[in-house]
Structures are given as C-alpha cells and as structure tokens.
Amino acid sequence: MIVTAVAASHVPARLGRFVLRRCPPHLYVAYALLWVLGLEGSAATLDGAAWRPSGATWIRVVSVVLALLFLRMLDEQKDLAHDRVHHPDRPLVTGAITGRELRGAMAAITVVVTVLNAALSVTDVPLILVALVYGLSLAPLERLAPALRDRPLLGLAVAYPVQLLLGCYVYGSLVAAGTVTADTRGAVLLALCACVFLHFEFARKTAWESPPGAGLYSSVLGPRRAVAVTGGFAAGAVLCEVLLFAPRGPLALLPCLAALLPVHGTRRFLAVRHGGWPMSTATGFVAVTHLALAVRSMVLP
Missing domain, CATH: 1.10.357.140 (UbiA prenyltransferase)
Structure with missing residues (x-):
C-alpha cells in the first residue's frame, strides 16, 4: 500500500x-x-x-x-x-x-x-x-x-x-x-479552418528525402505533387475567405495576407531542394490566419 x-x-x-x-x-x-x-x-x-x-x-x-x-x-x-x-x-x-x-x-x-x-x-x-x-x-x-x-x-x-x-x-x-x-456560411467557415489545418499537416510531412518510417505524404505523391497539394490547401483557405468576406469590403479581406507565408514557404522549399518544408511559414500561416480572423471580428462591423 x-x-x-x-x-x-x-x-x-x-x-x-x-x-x-x-x-x-x-x-x-x-x-x-x-x-x-x-x-x-x-x-x-x-x-x-x-x-x-x-x-x-x-x-x-x-x-x-x-x-x-x-x-x-x-x-x-x-x-x-x-x-x-x-x-x-x-x-x-x-x-x-x-x-x-x-x-x-x-x-x-x-x-x-x-x-x-x-x-x-x-x-x-x-x-x-x-x-x-x-x-x-x-x-x-x-x-x-x-x-x-x-x-x-x-x-x-x-x-x-x-x-x-x-x-x-x-x-x-x-x-x-x-x-x-x-446556414451554408458555417460550412464554408469550417472548410476555411480545414484548409488552414491541412496546409500545416501536409507541410510537416513534405520533404525531398523520405527516411524509413517517416510516413511522409511526399513519399507517396512525390515532393512536387506534395507541394501542389500543400499550396492548394492554402489557396483553398483564401478562396473561402473571399467567398465569406468579400461582400463586406476590402478591409474584411486583410486575413488573406497571411497567404504570403505559404507562398514564401513554397518558393523556399522548391529553391533549396533538400530537407523538409520550412515549418515556420506553415505554423505562421495557421497562427496569423486565425489571429487575423479574430481581430477582424472585434474591429470591423
């Protein structure tokens, strides 16, 4: 005891x-x-x-x-x-x-x-x-x-x-x-969040090399196709934001600027041609997008 x-x-x-x-x-x-x-x-x-x-x-x-x-x-x-x-x-x-x-x-x-x-x-x-x-x-x-x-x-x-x-x-x-x-806007909003998460998820499992047991998506798709999917989810998030917030004016679309991070991550990954996706850009995209959505909700009518 x-x-x-x-x-x-x-x-x-x-x-x-x-x-x-x-x-x-x-x-x-x-x-x-x-x-x-x-x-x-x-x-x-x-x-x-x-x-x-x-x-x-x-x-x-x-x-x-x-x-x-x-x-x-x-x-x-x-x-x-x-x-x-x-x-x-x-x-x-x-x-x-x-x-x-x-x-x-x-x-x-x-x-x-x-x-x-x-x-x-x-x-x-x-x-x-x-x-x-x-x-x-x-x-x-x-x-x-x-x-x-x-x-x-x-x-x-x-x-x-x-x-x-x-x-x-x-x-x-x-x-x-x-x-x-x-209503249907709720489904689009959930799709926006899904695209943001899946961009991060694919980024963390995309690399030029594939160590044993890593379970990378790029080992199945190939690095370049994995890049297309990873970038595609970021683009999907931006599309959802445009569908939801464009009618509210240009200021409502400021969270879309977070897409500059995936763009930078994609260019850097393709330029370096070794190692994994620059995770600071993927993590930043998640954080900046959600933060911008929250701030915009408190600041804009």
Whole structure:
C-alpha cells in the first residue's frame, strides 16, 4: 500500500513532463485559443452579431485544449509499436509514462469536458464527446485495417475528421447558444479552418528525402505533387475567405495576407531542394490566419 501510494504521488509530475514534451502548451494552447477565437468571432460577425469573447468562449477554448491533449495521449498509445522501432526515446517507450497513467488522464479529461459543457448546454456535451469517441475508434480500426497505418493518405482521410468534429463542436455550440443561425456560411467557415489545418499537416510531412518510417505524404505523391497539394490547401483557405468576406469590403479581406507565408514557404522549399518544408511559414500561416480572423471580428462591423 505504501509503495502504491508513493507511486501514485508521482503520477501528476510524470504526466506534467509528458505534456511538456509531447503536447507543448505554448503550441497546443495557442492553437486552440486562436482557432476557437477565429472561428467563433467569424461565425458571429457573419451572422450580423457584435462579438467579444465571453465566458462560454473560454469554456470552448479549454474544451478544445483538453480534447487535443486527449487525442495526443491516445496517439501515443496507438503508435507504441511504431515508436518502439522508429522513436525509441518517446515517453511511453522509455517508461517515463505508462499506458495506464495516460488512460487515467484521458478518463479525467472526459469528465472535465463533460462537466464544463453541461454548464453551457445539454447539446454541447454530445458535440464534444463525439470527437473523443471518434478518436477512440481509430485504434481498433487501425488494428482491423493495417493499411491505414501503411498508407499515409488513407490514414489522414480516416483520422482527419476528428479535427473537423472539434470545429463542428465550436460552431454547434454557438448555434445551441443562439449566437448564430446555422446556414451554408458555417460550412464554408469550417472548410476555411480545414484548409488552414491541412496546409500545416501536409507541410510537416513534405520533404525531398523520405527516411524509413517517416510516413511522409511526399513519399507517396512525390515532393512536387506534395507541394501542389500543400499550396492548394492554402489557396483553398483564401478562396473561402473571399467567398465569406468579400461582400463586406476590402478591409474584411486583410486575413488573406497571411497567404504570403505559404507562398514564401513554397518558393523556399522548391529553391533549396533538400530537407523538409520550412515549418515556420506553415505554423505562421495557421497562427496569423486565425489571429487575423479574430481581430477582424472585434474591429470591423
């Protein structure tokens, strides 16, 4: 009993070290914050409502942060066999954290997001939980269909919807609260966010070389085709912005200037012809786009 109690007392510190290493707060929290603010602010202003972040906004931000942490913990367990071969320094492989500890943390996260969202609306609870349940379904699905791991593009097609479900949670929560009225503009706004994320996702897995076990999209498409897809998602984001905001005047299109970052990234990648995509441009595109969407929603009518 004493040994167990001592070991249990170490779990929070072990989880803290895991989070700092595998889910850096300055990245995960910043992404969730900017994503939710950009999506919520744009949805409200498109619907003609004045918008400022509210208490409900911060519940949505915390819920998305916790959901992303839940999914990261899930991926660590799902990828354990692969990591033992290709990433032997990962916390779960080295024993710095255990699967049981991660599952306990995931259960706690589920309880917290359920309680938080129950305070907003009974509709919000299933909206956030469906994203977590979908994530949980991926592990048995990969065991039944190994091609999902062996074929990166197929794996992305199956795994990506969890991000889309989180976007639907934020938008659906706004609809449930009466902040916005659901219409086709909501679908275009979610497509905008999807294009921004997928630009980053393809950028981080596009390189001229393909190390064993890397699972790069460029190893399937070839570097130049991967560049076209990566740039295409950035162009798709700009197109969605134009469709949504062009009628509101030229100032409403200022977030489109973030597309200069993917343009620079594309030119640099093609000019250097070795190594990976310059991730500072892809990360910057995500951050600047969502930040610009949020600021525009607070500044422009």
